[in-house]
Amino acid sequence: MSSQVLLSHLSFSYTSAVDVLTNVSLSLSQGWFGVVGPNGSGKTTLLRILSGDLATDSSAIRRIPKQMIGHYCTQRVDDLTPVIRHFGKSRDGSALRVMGLLALEVRELSRWGSLSPGERKRWQIGAALYEEPTLLLLDEPTNHLDRRAKGILFDALKRFQGIGVLVSHDREFLDSLTRATIKLDTGGNAKLYSGSYSMARTQWLNEEKLTRQTRAKLQSERRRLKRRLDAARREREKAESKMSTGRRMKGIRDSDARSMASKGRAAAGEKRLGHEVTLLRRKFGRAEESVNQTRVEKQFGGSVFVLEDPAPMHDLIFLELPQISRGGNILARDVRLMVHRDSRIHLQGANGTGKTSLIEELIRKSKLPEDRVLYLPQDLSAEESARLMREIEYLPGDSKGRLMQIVAALGVPPERLLASELWSPGEARKLALAMGLSRQAWLLLLDEPTNHLDLPSIERLEKALTQYTSALLLVSHDERFAAALTREAWTIEAGRLSLDTHTNQRDG
Numbered sequence: 089m090s091s092q093v094l095l096s097h098l099s100f101s102y103t104s105a106v107d108v109l110t111n112v113s114l115s116l117s118q119g120w121f122g123v124v125g126p127n128g129s130g131k132t133t134l135l136r137i138l139s140g141d142l143a144t145d146s147s148a149i150r151r152i153p154k155q156m157i158g159h160y161c162t163q164r165v166d167d168l169t170p171v172i173r174h175f176g177k178s179r180d181g182s183a184l185r186v187m188g189l190l191a192l193e194v195r196e197l198s199r200w201g202s203l204s205p206g207e208r209k210r211w212q213i214g215a216a217l218y219e220e221p222t223l224l225l226l227d228e229p230t231n232h233l234d235r236r237a238k239g240i241l242f243d244a245l246k247r248f249q250g251i252g253v254l255v256s257h258d259r260e261f262l263d264s265l266t267r268a269t270i271k272l273d274t275g276g277n278a279k280l281y282s283g284s285y286s287m288a289r290t291q292w293l294n295e296e297k298l299t300r301q302t303r304a305k306l307q308s309e310r311r312r313l314k315r316r317l318d319a320a321r322r323e324r325e326k327a328e329s330k331m332s333t334g335r336r337m338k339g340i341r342d343s344d345a346r347s348m349a350s351k352g353r354a355a356a357g358e359k360r361l362g363h364e365v366t367l368l369r370r371k372f373g374r375a376e377e378s379v380n381q382t383r384v385e386k387q388f389g390g391s392v393f394v395l396e397d398p399a400p401m402h403d404l405i406f407l408e409l410p411q412i413s414r415g416g417n418i419l420a421r422d423v424r425l426m427v428h429r430d431s432r433i434h435l436q437g438a439n440g441t442g443k444t445s446l447i448e449e450l451i452r453k454s455k456l457p458e459d460r461v462l463y464l465p466q467d468l469s470a471e472e473s474a475r476l477m478r479e480i481e482y483l484p485g486d487s488k489g490r491l492m493q494i495v496a497a498l499g500v501p502p503e504r505l506l507a508s509e510l511w512s513p514g515e516a517r518k519l520a521l522a523m524g525l526s527r528q529a530w531l532l533l534l535d536e537p538t539n540h541l542d543l544p545s546i547e548r549l550e551k552a553l554t555q556y557t558s559a560l561l562l563v564s565h566d567e568r569f570a571a572a573l574t575r576e577a578w579t580i581e582a583g584r585l586s587l588d589t590h591t592n593q594r595d596g
Contacts, residue, residue, distance in 0.1 A: 091152060091222050091251055092117050093138060098148040099276075100130075100137060108133050110276035120245070120252040122262040122285050125272030126499070127514055127542045131255045134272070135160060135225045138253060151223075158223035159216040163231065165208035168200045175215035183218055189244040190214045204439055205232040210241065222250045230258045231539070234438045234565055257543045259285055260568045285543075313371050393497070393555040399429045399460070399530035404559055407453050414445050420585040425450075425578070427531065431559045434570040437580035443563050446580065447533050450561070456531060462524025463533045464517065473516045476523065487526065494522040498552060499545045513540040521549070525556055532556075535563045 093116040101107045108130040123131050136142040137149065139160035175183060176197045187194070190210045196203060197211070209229060216224060226245075230238055238261060245252065245265060253270075256262055262269070262285035269281045269288035281288035405427040412420045419442030427433070427450065435443050444466070451463060468476075483491065492502035498518045517540055524532060532553070538546050546569065553560065553573050564570045577588045 090117060091156065092150075093156070093223060093251060094150040094152070096148055096150070098137070098144060100133060100142065100144050107276045109137075109272075109278065112276075112278040114270065114278060114280055116251050116253065118249065118251055119268070120248075120254055120266045121280075122266035122269045122288075123253060123255045123272065124257075124262070124269060124285060124543050126274055126544050129272040129274050130276060130278075131272055132163075132227055134270075134278070135227055135253060135255060138223065139225050153222075156223055157219065157221045158225065159219055159221040160225040161212050161216050161227060161229065163227045165205055165212050168197065169212075169215070171219075172211050172215045173197070175218045176211070178218065182220070186214050186217050186244070189217075189240070189247070191240050206234065206237045206439060209233065210237065213241065213244070217244065217248065224248060224250055224252045226253070227255045228257070229254070230256060230261050230565075232439070232565075235436075235567070236438060238565070257538065257541060257546055258566060259543070259546075260566070317369060393494070393525060393552045395528060395557050397528045398557070399456075399559070402429050403427075404429060404431075404456060404531055405450055405454050407450055409449065412442060412445055412449055414442065418583050419445055420580055421583060423449075423585055425585075425587075427559055427561065429530070429559055430557070431561070432574045432576065433561045434574040434577045435561055435563045435580075436570075436577055441580040443580060444535055446578075446585075447535060447561070447563070450533065454531075459527050460530040461533065462521070462527075462529040462531070464520055464524075464535060464537055466536045466539055468513070468516045468520060472520075476516065476519060479523070480519070491522055491526045494525050494552075495519060497548065498522060499548050514542070514545065517541065518545065518549075521552075525552065529558060531559045531561070533561050536565070537562070538564060538566050538569060 093114075095112055095114040098109060098112040099107050100109045112134075123134060125131055133142065137144055139158050141160060175186075176194050186192075190213065192210060192214055196207065200208070203211075209231070213226065213229060229241060233241065238258075242261065242264060252265075254262070254266060264284075266284050267282075269283065269285055270278055271281060271288065271292060272278050279292075281291050283291070403426060405425075407423060407425045407427075409423040410421070411418050412423055423446075435446065437443050447463070451461070454461060480488065480491065495502050495518060498521065500515055500518050517537065521534075521537065537549065541549065546566070550569055550572055560573060562570055562574055579586045579588070
């Protein structure tokens with residue numbers, strides 16, 4: 089019998105107030121499953137439940153075989169764990185094979201503190217593969233990995249023969265590795281789609297389109313029934329008023345027979361109208377309920393991203409240096425670069441080659457007004473987030489309104505952002521981007537802007553940057569994201585900077 093994990097009507101909450109996962113039913117078998125959804129939708133919670141790290145109703149989860157070996161790799165890679173130490177000390181054929189697949193060298197463990205997050209991630213996953221688990225759970229394994237490291241990781245994971253569950257915002261990685269996709273939403277619901285991320289996304293977008301069309305029809309029917317109900321109520325009120333007036337106006341010479349016949353007709357008419365009102369009220373109630381049950385995702389407009397005030401000059405920054413060096417290391421020689429008003433540049437290279445240093449030199453050389461340049465570093469410090477919060481607090485009303493319009497389009501509810509005393513890393517990055525877009529920045533210098541962002545946010549950001557036609561210099565290991573937004577590439581490799589003006593072609 090092949091291995092399986094079955095979830096049946098699983099619900100989970102950390103408090104009694106709100107369920108993180110609601111009535112989830114899934115069937116997982118051999119192969120890789122991608123897990124996608126917005127921040128807070130329960131992706132990590134699902135992995136922890138599958139791993140057994142979080143206890144839940146035992147009847148809601150079934151593992152075949154019952155004593156299944158599972159391994160959960162968290163996002164964090166700070167600690168040199170006993171599992172990694174054991175793997176590093178092992179010299180059997182399986183350990184050597186995994187080390188070879190992931191390009192790991194045992195001496196690296198002696199300097200764990202100086203290893204990059206990407207290097208630690210490969211050790212973490214290597215230790216998991218060495219255990220030969222039936223169920224392997226990975227939470228954002230490609231964070232901070234350059235192209236080479238991603239390729240090494242992919243080659244190792246595609247050899248895995250068990251049940252793999254992968255939470256990731258890397259669309260290219262998901263498309264290459266996974267055979268099915270689990271989509272979570274903020275209501276705690278989960279749905280399994282066949283196919284990789286791009287295939288699954290096409291399916292749910294078609295479903296959402298159909299749902300919007302259905303909702304529009306239901307709303308139209310509700311309006312029609314409301315008009316009929318209002319008309320029937322007015323008719324009944326008119327009949328009741330006429331009958332009441334007839335009683336008051338009855339003369340002493342009126343025939344009793346004529347009076348009784350007229351009264352009978354009026355009563356029958358009033359009864360008929362009352363019955364019609366009751367039926368229409370019931371139909372309207374059912375239509376109202378159908379509209380309320382047919383929910384669609386909020387659609388964000390794109391017009392807020394238009395650059396209405398482009399840079400008046402064609403050439404923004406010219407940089408000419410014999411070399412760029414940091415800490416005694418020469419990162420690039422014979423540097424001669426120009427950033428134009430319409431430049432769309434992908435700055436690429438392996439970790440540690442000097443991409444951030446090159447951006448710092450461009451900023452140093454820039455003579456543009458400070459408020460016309462947006463520099464977004466890989467991570468915003470707590471001090472930078474606090475400064476941003478203070479800056480927003482003192483914005484004029486119209487400027488704050490435009491900023492919140494852009495924030496909403498990037499996927500953050502403005503009311504939640506304004507009420508929060510501490511932003512998440514993803515919220516802070518979206519707000520910093522929104523500030524630059526709202527100020528009509530002429531040059532965007534974005535160093536790994538998709539860090540900490542979920543997939544829906546990345547797609548909204550991609551749409552925003554496509555529509556915002558300022559100069560853009562982008563550092564990103566997300567090849568699909570970069571290809572959609574840039575037309576040329578600057579590559580730093582082995583102390584040499586090369587330029588290619590035809591690498592990427594942005595979709596019109």
